[in-house]
Amino acid sequence: MPLLLVEDDRELAHGLSSSLAQSDYVTDVVHDGLGAIDACKHTAYDLVILDLGLPDMDGLEVLRHLRKAGLVAPVLILTARLDLDDRVSGLDAGADDYLAKPFDLPELEARLRALLRRGAPIEARVQFSDIVFEPLTRQASVRGKDLGLTAAEASVLNLLLRRPGRVVSKSQFVEAIYDHADDKNPAMIEVFVSRLRRKLADAGSQTLIRALRGLGYRLEDASHA
DSSP states (O other): OEEEEEOSOHHHHHHHHHHHHHTTOEEEEESSHHHHHHHHHHOOOSEEEEESBOSSSBHHHHHHHHHHTTOOSOEEEEESOOOHHHHHHHHHTTOSEEEESSOOHHHHHHHHHHHHHHHGGGOOOEEETTEEEETTTTEEEETTEEOOOOHHHHHHHHHHHTSTTSOBOHHHHHHHHOSSGGGOOTHHHHHHHHHHHHHHHHTTOOEEEEEETTTEEEEEEGGGO
8 A cells, every 4th residue: 555755854764664665565755745745646645644844845734735635545744843732733734643753663653554444444446547446345347347356466456556657666566565575576566467468458448557667667548648
């Protein structure tokens, strides 16, 4: 499931995203408010981790903008501000939880799990071009024809659908698909993509999965090419 981390401290952001990857979270990282707003325009994140002390905009302003733009994912605020009024302001602006710096990683992950469980029921169908994907059942169809995807193929398609027109790297696929470190095999991503392409073609889909050498894969609508 894709998460967005908005943190201007690049060292902290790198450390957090690396740690979250070890726990099988796929995390996009941006370092300012405008980057967060732009990222949420292009990706349907399951959760946003938002620092309040950003260089270009106050984090609460970013949060209000995202909620006004339709963001429904849970938002966890990270901040060094310990004042009660600041915490209340954050919750009133649309935050779902509040964690003060410094914090322990296990506590952060526990809060993420709780927020993701709370947010799961609102997950709605995803549509791109002629593909409809139901996240709850992991079923995908093209103009009403079921694609009969395996669990891995559904995970690949889900990640691509949540980033329409954007590149998804092999490492992001690996983190999304495999539950345990011993199972992770980047070479299998090509196999899953190949099978998914064949099933889309067999269903007469106009959706293409384009490979970008050294970068990853991107979902494209051939009818708009």
